[in-house]
Amino acid sequence: MADQVAVSRLRDRVNLYFHKTAVRESSSKLALRMLSFFEDLVRYAHYETAEQLIAILRAEGELLYAAHSNEFIIRNMLLVVLRGVRDECLTQTSGSDDTLPQADSLNHFQRLWFLPAPNQVQINSAQLRSGVLDFIKEMKEEINVSAEMISNQAGHQLVKTDTVMTYKLSQSGTLKKFFSLFRAKTIYSVDDDPSAPANVISSVEILSTMKLTTRVVLSAAAILPDGSVVAPAGTLNVCLAAKRHSVPVVFCAGYYKLTPMFIPHLDEFNVQGRPTDVLPASEALKFSNVSVANPLFDLIPAHLITLVLTQSSAKTPLHVYRLISDYYHLEDFRQLDR
Amino acid sequence: MTDPKPEISALKMFESLLDKDPEKSMGLAAIEALLEVLKTSTASTVQGLTKDLSNAVDEMMRTDRSSATVQSACELFLRFSSLISQEKLIDANFEAVKCEYVKRGNVFIKRIEKSRSIIAKCFRPFIRSNLKVLTHSYSKVVLESLLESKAHGCVFHVFVTESQPDNSGRRMAEKLRQSGIQTTLILDSAVGYIMESIDIVVFGAEGVMETGGIINKIGTLGIAICAKAMNKPVYVMAESIKFIKEYPLNQSDTPNKFKYRYSTLESKKDALDDEHPLTDYTPPQYLNLLITDLGIFTPAAVGDELIKLYT
Numbered sequence: 001m002a003d004q005v006a007v008s009r010l011r012d013r014v015n016l017y018f019h020k021t022a023v024r025e026s027s028s029k030l031a032l033r034m035l036s037f038f039e040d041l042v043r044y045a046h047y048e049t050a051e052q053l054i055a056i057l058r059a060e061g062e063l064l065y066a067a068h069s070n071e072f073i074i075r076n077m078l079l080v081v082l083r084g085v086r087d088e089c090l091t092q093t094s095g096s097d098d099t100l101p102q103a104d105s106l107n108h109f110q111r112l113w114f115l116p117a118p119n120q121v122q123i124n125s126a127q128l129r130s131g132v133l134d135f136i137k138e139m140k141e142e143i144n145v146s147a148e149m150i151s152n153q154a155g156h157q158l159v160k161t162d163t164v165m166t167y168k169l170s171q172s173g174t175l176k177k178f179f180s181l182f183r184a185k186t187i188y189s190v191d192d193d194p195s196a197p198a199n200v201i202s203s204v205e206i207l208s209t210m211k212l213t214t215r216v217v218l219s220a221a222a223i224l225p226d227g228s229v230v231a232p233a234g235t236l237n238v239c240l241a242a243k244r245h246s247v248p249v250v251f252c253a254g255y256y257k258l259t260p261m262f263i264p265h266l267d268e269f270n271v272q273g274r275p276t277d278v279l280p281a282s283e284a285l286k287f288s289n290v291s292v293a294n295p296l297f298d299l300i301p302a303h304l305i306t307l308v309l310t311q312s313s314a315k316t317p318l319h320v321y322r323l324i325s326d327y328y329h330l331e332d333f334r335q336l337d338r
Numbered sequence: 339m340t341d342p343k344p345e346i347s348a349l350k351m352f353e354s355l356l357d358k359d360p361e362k363s364m365g366l367a368a369i370e371a372l373l374e375v376l377k378t379s380t381a382s383t384v385q386g387l388t389k390d391l392s393n394a395v396d397e398m399m400r401t402d403r404s405s406a407t408v409q410s411a412c413e414l415f416l417r418f419s420s421l422i423s424q425e426k427l428i429d430a431n432f433e434a435v436k437c438e439y440v441k442r443g444n445v446f447i448k449r450i451e452k453s454r455s456i457i458a459k460c461f462r463p464f465i466r467s468n469l470k471v472l473t474h475s476y477s478k479v480v481l482e483s484l485l486e487s488k489a490h491g492c493v494f495h496v497f498v499t500e501s502q503p504d505n506s507g508r509r510m511a512e513k514l515r516q517s518g519i520q521t522t523l524i525l526d527s528a529v530g531y532i533m534e535s536i537d538i539v540v541f542g543a544e545g546v547m548e549t550g551g552i553i554n555k556i557g558t559l560g561i562a563i564c565a566k567a568m569n570k571p572v573y574v575m576a577e578s579i580k581f582i583k584e585y586p587l588n589q590s591d592t593p594n595k596f597k598y599r600y601s602t603l604e605s606k607k608d609a610l611d612d613e614h615p616l617t618d619y620t621p622p623q624y625l626n627l628l629i630t631d632l633g634i635f636t637p638a639a640v641g642d643e644l645i646k647l648y649t
Binding site for chain 1: 463464466538571626627634635636638639642
């Protein structure tokens, strides 16, 4: 079948993308690439009903996520697209531009506890296709402007005279944009390379510098529904020091980092970097009885965080779970397979 | 128009269902009893039917078992079954309306029967091998989740508190040992001592409040505070039928019907000060996550879910 060939070719191409990149690209580029993958699937796969489209997207998305399970963004983007498909379905069946009001209690009970009745109304698949493609385009646009929109909120969170501490500024696209649009008086960047546009300090100086700091602004790798955050390794030190000195901690992340999964133990998901980053290979023989670990991420618990900034809102960690239902549909993330 | 008394006593039915199958969820038994009352009701109007059902609920609340669970389960069942009446009320044929009620009741029951296995599945990622789990008293939901994790190959050690005055922790420990899980029975007073070696704390619940806090066997609050002081995560497992629309602010705020059994309330109406309460209220700040069949929630999110269920 022509569309099976098309789908498998798309699958091969996206897997090749992962193999080709030696250094991991920024999260926003990965999110855009994932959206393009799903966009191509919507465009070239063959389907008659919304259920079929959802089944195809889910099959391909879950397969890809199983192959690269340390990349939450793959599944987040899958859920975004599935939400778009369901919304498009709803708009078409209700025949209006507004989606059905949430207050319909019968629908609510139905959705909360049971699978909804199979869509009896025939959807025009061409209309569905174009609707979903429009939605994906909007979502891509939102990713492109997310760094800028986060930075626009900087004025509400910081003043010019603030002393700000951040972590590894040069490695985060979001933070670089943030500080280029908002010039704080003094910026300290921990564990950064000397070329960064800030005062670089090492991690041993965190506590002494924290006494002078008024704000901590950090970038998240993933935001979990209980308000905790997955961040680059070493961030936990900064957050604990900030708590000690009562300095507010603000995390910035685009919506594509919202992950509808709880992580009780980060060990299962933590990515290990190269051991040679910690211990050079020339020393390996001397330390042959030493096991070298290089975890790339830290889990920051919710009680250390003051605020989470996404491109559309600023929320306390207690209320982050509301964002999840803004971007993803109940059906899709309810029974997720880890 | 007086409605004749329903032939089946709801309370007797409820008790017999639980006697026949002691592992059955209490809430499930309550709603099955209500469905029977619904089927055999001789009322001929919607109002009469509702009156029969609320009489049955009042009767079942006179049980010495957990009244929090019975109340919430019955209220949710009645809300769910009667949600059709707005649309179909125009239909003058009462028999058809009653049929709809029964049909929806059956659908609801079928879904609630699966609650415990859904919770067990949701809980699996939280258990790793070589974990030390602390639990309190006897909870069927916690038991099923732990058994399921064991069946999937996890090896862990469970510490169960004895849970006086009824020694229910002993039953829990026996059941766990029967399935080959390493179990230790500890004194209620030994919780502080054991907490430093524990990895996670798991509770069931008799009721989940709108605040996100829970009502559970007496002693739960002490264990939760101890866990918080030593930075151990506390997880609560509760089926969705246990969500209650009450907002207690402290222990004295919780209604007496949840704290004492019915027989105690009847016999010692004025001298309750001498009675020991059988449950306590654990506020949401001591809980990490609630695992329900509607999904995993933070205590703050539970309030939102409850509003959706009860509107």
